[in-house]
Each structure stands twice: as C-alpha cells, then as structure tokens.
Amino acid sequence: MFGIGFTEWFLIIFVAGMVFLFIVAISNGGKNNPTWPGIIISFLLNMLLLYLFLCFIGVMGEPRYQREDPYD
Numbered sequence: 001m002f003g004i005g006f007t008e009w010f011l012i013i014f015v016a017g018m019v020f021l022f023i024v025a026i027s028n029g030g031k032n033n034p035t036w037p038g039i040i041i042s043f044l045l046n047m048l049l050l051y052l053f054l055c056f057i058g059v060m061g062e063p064r065y066q067r068e069d070p071y072d
Contacts, residue, residue: 021059032061 034055042051055061 016050021057024059031056031059032063034061 011034032055034052038051038061039048043066051060
C-alpha cells in the first residue's frame with residue numbers, strides 16, 4: 001500500500017533520464033540537424049515531436065558543421 005510500485009520507479013527513472021539529457025544538452029551547447037530517415041521513422045511511430053526536440057537540444061540527429069572563423 002505504501003511501497004513504491006513499478007509505475008513510480010518508471011516515473012523516477014524517466015524524470016532522472018530527462019534531467020540527465022537536459023544537462024548533457026546544456027553542456028554541449030550545439031544543435032543537430034534532423035535527418036530524413038529519422039523524421040520518417042519517428043513520424044510513423046508518432047514520436048516526431050520528441051525526435052525534433054532531441055535534435056534541437058543536440059542528443060539525436062546529424063551534427064551541424066561549424067564554420068571556422070577566419071578571424072579567430
């Protein structure tokens with residue numbers, strides 16, 4: 001009755017994972033470009049918004065090429 005069940009453990013692990021991904025995204029600071037296969041597969045699985053969000057924070061997707069500054 002007062003114990004922690006499967007749902008509570010799942011929620012704790014999910015929230016901890018999201019906090020970890022958020023910290024990793026802040027530390028990297030770069031955004032990734034989504035790929036067409038990733039967009040199509042995530043759309044078919046109804047996870048397109050999550051995929052685009054993960055690309056935005058830099059966890060999934062193809063890394064952007066950063067130009068070298070000639071004045072640096």
